[in-house]
Amino acid sequence: MxxxxxxxxxxxxxxxxxxxxxxxxxxxxxxxxxxxxxxxxxxxxxxxxxxxxxRIGPKIRFGQILDQGSYAELPSPKVPEDPLKFRDSKKYVDRIKAARTATNEADALLNARGTILGHRVVMGVQDFAFMGGSMGLAVGEAFVRGVENAIADRCPYLIFTAAGGARMQEGILSLMQMPRSTVAIQMLHDAGLPYIVVLTDPTTGGVTASYAMLGDVQIAEPNALIGFAGQRVIESTIREKLPEGFQRAEYLLAHGMLDMVVHRRDLRERLAQVIGYLCGNRDAAAA
Structure with missing residues (x-):
């Protein structure tokens, strides 16, 4: 045998x-x-x-924050995929295909509609695993669509940021998403609705210079790297040694750039508390 x-x-x-x-x-x-x-x-x-x-992606984040069974992902917007016909060591379209295969996502920002302990919210999550969470046409359009859905639903827009900055393969078109997102946030404010930001590791570059730092409430996860330029670039520019923990969430909190740093196990309850304060009895009235 x-x-x-x-x-x-x-x-x-x-x-x-x-x-x-x-x-x-x-x-x-x-x-x-x-x-x-x-x-x-x-x-x-x-x-x-x-x-x-x-670092975690949108699917895991939705499951951690939104009430079980309450949420549905919003469709990803369609945008030109290679507007500049860009190529470095690889074609840009090939980089996008590789990122989609690796993450099973359309691009670096996904939105979902759901509730957090009963409070209605539209929530966006950036995925650093998708080309470093870089901001291009798709991310900018997804952000605007998320805000528009929040306005239609009369609820806050909540975003979890994680990005290395603007997407270089889209050149000036990626930088145009900075003013676009700023205008969208103003539309949300004109509708009398809150905009809440949770900064996760890392949040840098053009994302920090636009929608990541414009929240009505700025929250961060512990020890998250948050900044515009890198520490070495700053040190070589100003020719000085930066303080210990510079650009980390706790340092920014101590210097007034954040409202709170919240551990992940407490984040869901804290967000529900913040939304309750900002929206009052709006959810109860809608129910």
Whole structure:
């Protein structure tokens, strides 16, 4: 029966290959320790040893923040995909295809409509895994659509930012999304509705210089990197050593650029509290 043992061994080997051991573990980017992937997921993707907040994408974020069964993703807007026919070491269209394959998302900003502890909200989430969360035509259009849906629903627009800045492959068109998003925020204010920002690691460049810092309430996750230019660029420009923790959430909070820094486990309840304060009994009246 040696042939039967060979089949059994082959099946066992295949099973091990389908579930590689490294998927069971995650190396924390904060402390460098190995953490069970399941334990990390159960802890909201926060390291149970050092409290480092791992970067997470829109699907996970929607599930963590919005009430279960209450939300539906909004369709991603259609925009020109390669308006400048840009090419560096790769074609821009090839980079987009690779990012879509890796993330299973249309672009770097997704919106969903739902509730947070009963409070209605339209929520946008940027995904750093999609070309560094960079802001191009698709992100700008998704932001505007998110605001428009919030105005139609008479509810706040909430956004979780995570970006390396503007998308260089779209040149000036990417920079045009900065004033577009600013105008959209003004439309939200004209409608008497709140705009709430949660800055996550990292939020930099043109996103910081526009909609990331224009919230009625500015919240950040612990130790999130937040800034415009990089620390080395600033130091070489001003020829001075920057303070410890410069551009981290806690430093910005201490210097008046943020309203609060909130741990991920408390974020859902804090957002519901903030929306309740800003909207009063609007949700109850709508119900």
């Amino acid at each position: 040696s042939w039967l043992n060979n089949v059994r061994n082959a099946l066992a080997f295949k099973s091990k290959k389908e579930q590689p051991e490294e998927n069971l573990w995650h190396k924390c980017k904060g402390c460098g320790q190995m953490v069970f992937t399941k334990e990390l997921e159960e802890n909201l993707h926060v390291c149970p040893r050092c409290e480092h907040h791992e």
